[in-house]
Amino acid sequence: MNYIQLSIIIPVFKVKDYVRKCLESVLAISNLNYEIIVVQDVHADNSLEDVPDLLNNPLIRICNQKNAGLSAARNAGLFLAKGEFVYFMDSDDYIDPIVFSNFFVRYYPLSPDILVGAFKYVNENGEGLEQQNNQLVFTAQGVFKGQDYLLRYLSLPMVWLNIYKRSFCLDNQLDFKTGIYFEDNEFTPRALYLAQDVCVTSSPFYYYRIRSGSLAQQMFDGKKLEDSVFVANSLLDFSNYRVKEKRMKSLFCGESIVYIFWNARLFSSKSFCK
Secondary structure, three states: OOOOOEEEEEEEOOOOOOHHHHHHHHHOOOOOOEEEEEEEEOOOOOOOOOOHHHHOOOOEEEEEEOOOOHHHHHHHHHHHOOOOEEEEOOOOOEEOHHHHHHHHHHHHHHOOOEEEEEEEEEOOOOOEOHHHHHHOOOOOOEEEEHHHHHHHHOOOOOHHHEEEEHHHHHHOOOOOOOOOOOHHHHHHHHHHHHOOEEEEEEEEEEEEEOOOOOHHHOOOOHHHHHHHHHHHHHHHHHHHHHOOOHHHHHHHHHHHHHHHHHHHHHHHHHOOOO
């Protein structure tokens, strides 16, 4: 394989009915050099048994591990990735390969730390949910400094909206906290604060599937409350050790903490993240 521009990392767990659509969408990318790393739970999952034809594609690499949660799967994929950029995708969702690749190719020459995309909702059958989609308004477009984007636009922390430069993640020791819910809420503000250039599109390339059985559909219980506190404390620690600017300290120490508690409950009830 030639020089790899992008590694697409897809953790797979209990998505047998949806994983074919996911893999077919990324395999349809045609105008860049990329690899697909599928992190498979081999302990108690059969999600891949019906897609052997897709797994034979030389673009796909399989990483087998016992179920250790979404964060551990993403970290394993990041460790194995060879691409200049990495993209973390959920295996029950899918992308528009043309919009996705055009966005990536447009901004790739700038070598940004993060590329930020947009998304649409679909139901379990992949049909658009117009009422929810009409409520989504993506206004940011162009190139921003990471801190400016964090202050002005961050409202959705999901990492599947973002494509990251791999060296940026490794150099800044950006990985996902394991064993918790809301790992995206903890990861994304840190990443944006540390990023220099962030390239943003308002054109949706990601299709987020709202379905029963996903993590987002589970009740907001004691574990989620505990993990919300963990995320808030983690961001506070990050602010204390890394953040110097007064306006950013205000965000991490105040607004983002409130944001974590509010959105932890909101995401659980309205399915914003899995």
